[in-house]
Amino acid sequence: MAEEKLTTRAQDFSAWYNELVERAQLAEHSPVRGCMVIRPNGYGIWELIQQNLDKMFKDTGHENAYFPLLIPQSFMSKEAEHVEGFAPELAVVTHGGGKELEEPLVIRPTSETMIYTMFAKWVQGYRDLPILMNQWANVVRWEMRTRLFLRTSEFLWQEGHTAHETEAEAEEETLKMLGVYRKFAEEFMAIPVITGLKTDSERFAGALRTYCIEAMMQDNKALQAGTSHNLGQNFSKAFDLKFQGRDGSVQYAWNTSWGVSTRLVGGIIMTHSDDDGLVLPPRLAPTVAVIVPIFKTDEERASVLEAADAIYNEMRSKGFRVKIDKRDNMSPGAKYYEWELKGVPLRIEIGPKDVANKTVVIVPRITLDSREAAKPGRKQKLFVSMDTLSNSIEELSSELQAQLLKNAIARREANTIRGVKTYEEMKEIFSKGEGAFVYAGWNGDPAIEAKVKEETKATIRCIPDAEFRSAVAPATCLVTGEKAKHEVIWSKAY
Amino acid sequence: MAEEKLTTRAQDFSAWYNELVERAQLAEHSPVRGCMVIRPNGYGIWELIQQNLDKMFKDTGHENAYFPLLIPQSFMSKEAEHVEGFAPELAVVTHGGGKELEEPLVIRPTSETMIYTMFAKWVQGYRDLPILMNQWANVVRWEMRTRLFLRTSEFLWQEGHTAHETEAEAEEETLKMLGVYRKFAEEFMAIPVITGLKTDSERFAGALRTYCIEAMMQDNKALQAGTSHNLGQNFSKAFDLKFQGRDGSVQYAWNTSWGVSTRLVGGIIMTHSDDDGLVLPPRLAPTVAVIVPIFKTDEERASVLEAADAIYNEMRSKGFRVKIDKRDNMSPGAKYYEWELKGVPLRIEIGPKDVANKTVVIVPRITLDSREAAKPGRKQKLFVSMDTLSNSIEELSSELQAQLLKNAIARREANTIRGVKTYEEMKEIFSKGEGAFVYAGWNGDPAIEAKVKEETKATIRCIPDAEFRSAVAPATCLVTGEKAKHEVIWSKAY
Numbered sequence: 001m002a003e004e005k006l007t008t009r010a011q012d013f014s015a016w017y018n019e020l021v022e023r024a025q026l027a028e029h030s031p032v033r034g035c036m037v038i039r040p041n042g043y044g045i046w047e048l049i050q051q052n053l054d055k056m057f058k059d060t061g062h063e064n065a066y067f068p069l070l071i072p073q074s075f076m077s078k079e080a081e082h083v084e085g086f087a088p089e090l091a092v093v094t095h096g097g098g099k100e101l102e103e104p105l106v107i108r109p110t111s112e113t114m115i116y117t118m119f120a121k122w123v124q125g126y127r128d129l130p131i132l133m134n135q136w137a138n139v140v141r142w143e144m145r146t147r148l149f150l151r152t153s154e155f156l157w158q159e160g161h162t163a164h165e166t167e168a169e170a171e172e173e174t175l176k177m178l179g180v181y182r183k184f185a186e187e188f189m190a191i192p193v194i195t196g197l198k199t200d201s202e203r204f205a206g207a208l209r210t211y212c213i214e215a216m217m218q219d220n221k222a223l224q225a226g227t228s229h230n231l232g233q234n235f236s237k238a239f240d241l242k243f244q245g246r247d248g249s250v251q252y253a254w255n256t257s258w259g260v261s262t263r264l265v266g267g268i269i270m271t272h273s274d275d276d277g278l279v280l281p282p283r284l285a286p287t288v289a290v291i292v293p294i295f296k297t298d299e300e301r302a303s304v305l306e307a308a309d310a311i312y313n314e315m316r317s318k319g320f321r322v323k324i325d326k327r328d329n330m331s332p333g334a335k336y337y338e339w340e341l342k343g344v345p346l347r348i349e350i351g352p353k354d355v356a357n358k359t360v361v362i363v364p365r366i367t368l369d370s371r372e373a374a375k376p377g378r379k380q381k382l383f384v385s386m387d388t389l390s391n392s393i394e395e396l397s398s399e400l401q402a403q404l405l406k407n408a409i410a411r412r413e414a415n416t417i418r419g420v421k422t423y424e425e426m427k428e429i430f431s432k433g434e435g436a437f438v439y440a441g442w443n444g445d446p447a448i449e450a451k452v453k454e455e456t457k458a459t460i461r462c463i464p465d466a467e468f469r470s471a472v473a474p475a476t477c478l479v480t481g482e483k484a485k486h487e488v489i490w491s492k493a494y
Numbered sequence: 495m496a497e498e499k500l501t502t503r504a505q506d507f508s509a510w511y512n513e514l515v516e517r518a519q520l521a522e523h524s525p526v527r528g529c530m531v532i533r534p535n536g537y538g539i540w541e542l543i544q545q546n547l548d549k550m551f552k553d554t555g556h557e558n559a560y561f562p563l564l565i566p567q568s569f570m571s572k573e574a575e576h577v578e579g580f581a582p583e584l585a586v587v588t589h590g591g592g593k594e595l596e597e598p599l600v601i602r603p604t605s606e607t608m609i610y611t612m613f614a615k616w617v618q619g620y621r622d623l624p625i626l627m628n629q630w631a632n633v634v635r636w637e638m639r640t641r642l643f644l645r646t647s648e649f650l651w652q653e654g655h656t657a658h659e660t661e662a663e664a665e666e667e668t669l670k671m672l673g674v675y676r677k678f679a680e681e682f683m684a685i686p687v688i689t690g691l692k693t694d695s696e697r698f699a700g701a702l703r704t705y706c707i708e709a710m711m712q713d714n715k716a717l718q719a720g721t722s723h724n725l726g727q728n729f730s731k732a733f734d735l736k737f738q739g740r741d742g743s744v745q746y747a748w749n750t751s752w753g754v755s756t757r758l759v760g761g762i763i764m765t766h767s768d769d770d771g772l773v774l775p776p777r778l779a780p781t782v783a784v785i786v787p788i789f790k791t792d793e794e795r796a797s798v799l800e801a802a803d804a805i806y807n808e809m810r811s812k813g814f815r816v817k818i819d820k821r822d823n824m825s826p827g828a829k830y831y832e833w834e835l836k837g838v839p840l841r842i843e844i845g846p847k848d849v850a851n852k853t854v855v856i857v858p859r860i861t862l863d864s865r866e867a868a869k870p871g872r873k874q875k876l877f878v879s880m881d882t883l884s885n886s887i888e889e890l891s892s893e894l895q896a897q898l899l900k901n902a903i904a905r906r907e908a909n910t911i912r913g914v915k916t917y918e919e920m921k922e923i924f925s926k927g928e929g930a931f932v933y934a935g936w937n938g939d940p941a942i943e944a945k946v947k948e949e950t951k952a953t954i955r956c957i958p959d960a961e962f963r964s965a966v967a968p969a970t971c972l973v974t975g976e977k978a979k980h981e982v983i984w985s986k987a988y
Contacts, residue, residue, distance in 0.1 A: 068529035
């Protein structure tokens, strides 16, 4: 089972990613152009994302519902910016039940048009507001250049949709959900994110304002990991979503929408994984620990498997997501290799000596600063008592989870450049392969944004929120030397 | 808030169903023909179905994955029966990204063709088997006559797909999952089901054998609530799903598939609900108990709300799905009416006297045989100590759950007719509005099945499994008088 090593990140980040996704059996290209098959190892990560995010949505008062996959083509045209943004990406159903349809139907690229049509039926007065809904669904946006998890024609996502009585409430909701995404990214995905506002050119088609969380991948490119839109009254006016207000007057509702997708799985992979394969944050790892029994003789086999099974059953009964690898056609080394590739955070080795000592050896998937360093070229090995194994798994899981976030923050900071003096200097930075987050002043002109994109391939990821801005705001626009309107973050992006 | 009463079941079962689904805000027709919107009250039931079934699937060794929504039209034609069965129901995507597609794509009506294409890539040798997978997804089957939850062009479902080394293993899997469905129906949905084999005319297009669970609704019509198919080698041969066997020879795999859908929500409604509205089994009720505070003066209001909030918070913290209804623009009576309509199993009333006595009044949604009968025309009221409220909720929930199953079994038995002597007698039964399950002998001839369907609208629901057969098997075919090949169940069906 001596498989070829992965291409390294340093050799070719993109090839490394593709090989890892395939070899760890996370996803594959399907026979349908642009659509992927998410295999159990990958889908298990998405299930944990769903469960944990869903709980956060419900804790903030949202309910799930389900709206149709198919949308009459005419609906898309009712909001002018919306149709302009999505028309090029639509998949169109023209035939159903053996007949040509009177009006073609599009497969939802997002559901604003359908959902606000329905909200308009449900809302009469201010007492019917707010509506706080979420939908877990598949959407289709026709893509020419696809990449597993990161950009596919069909993807899985959640889309929250809300309607409010006032503009202030809608803004509050938009920011609240951005906060939920940030918290989820940091606490579950172990990915540090910058929150901020998109410029007009990156705004959602039909929104008043789009807020985002932006993460840095290991190739220093940015990944937009989630967006939260204040839709204002654009859709309520297009879909006649009105209500009788407290003062008796008829008013248009204020909407928000917000979403994250299976793209997050790609973000997790590209943030944490290494040249040995997948690295997963324990809170989102379908398998947190794998038990590998080690023995030579039949006698050893019996006693080791007995102890390993006992541990396995105890951990399962306590709710730990553990596996046991009893395959008899593979060496322990081949098993280690496979489980490292597949990103299991903790490996539990148990051999005859361990059984005698009532201990096990735990090997964490990454080096933990909180534990004694291993000798150079070796992995950390932690000797743990069987009696306190569940405590050890819990402790090591949280240490590993924290370590991943710490590493990712350090990497981002190391590749963040503030105080660039000239546009030439920024061009130089983006002409190299490595990429970076470059903080700089911008005069607010979309033409300048377009020029920089044209010349460097970098875009404005966001106008960062106050806590992410530089201590001293840049006074001038890096490109024009004019007075800066905003400090912005420039980066190449996925 | 004095709403009009529902049409009663006796007046018009079908109108009653439609009104109930709409008024309890479970689902609605969408602007897209045949597609429904599942509102939070209805989706909450589906979420509990998903959670509990998913656990049962995982406990039996299955993993979730996700396969594309879109399938190349040519895939559908590779299995002859399959394409014949599904071609009339397909929705076809002809345009994507602004261009006409080279090959049209169909929206999956079911995913055998795509999934076995992928399995064929993943399986080389017998060690790669079995594959035990499940997918939660939406599917589209173009329907002309639709009914919310029961028959819609788009519906949500799960489809299990497995591949095995031997025919025996595939048959074992098929029956195991049928058993899972039966257990789920009885223990969670409180719906008694008959397990059995479909005749060829009702067999899944492409299957060797289709097994089913069949339930009786309150209008005595049958609802096929779930199916489990032994696909034999039909799909493995069509999609080249081969493996090297233990003896070194190349063999085709043996497949099974099995599914249940949002139709189950319709089945729950039609099995348990009454003329006051929805009745839900507590295990699948998004809200198990609703607390209604009752007061007149401001002073009472303060003390009652304080006690009600305390109860609410305690129950929530213990994991009970409870709500509290503090709306101040509605009378308690109007609230009772609404929560009965919406099917909350237990109502908890708390007034000033209750606060003083440290008790509450619990009113179960249906009459419990296990408790003292109420006076004629009154509802059962149970006086319960606040200190032991969580025990009471648990006890009453299981009593109510058991009562629903008991009632449903009694109703089914009362409307099951065995020992019909002549075909005329059966025709007479099905000519009446009420319907029934009629057990009778059948000679095994599809032409006879077709004739009976033509003449009575009843179909063979299944050849029941041994435990559901009559003590003495009918010797002759009810229609022809020839020797009976099987005892079968005739009924009109959804």
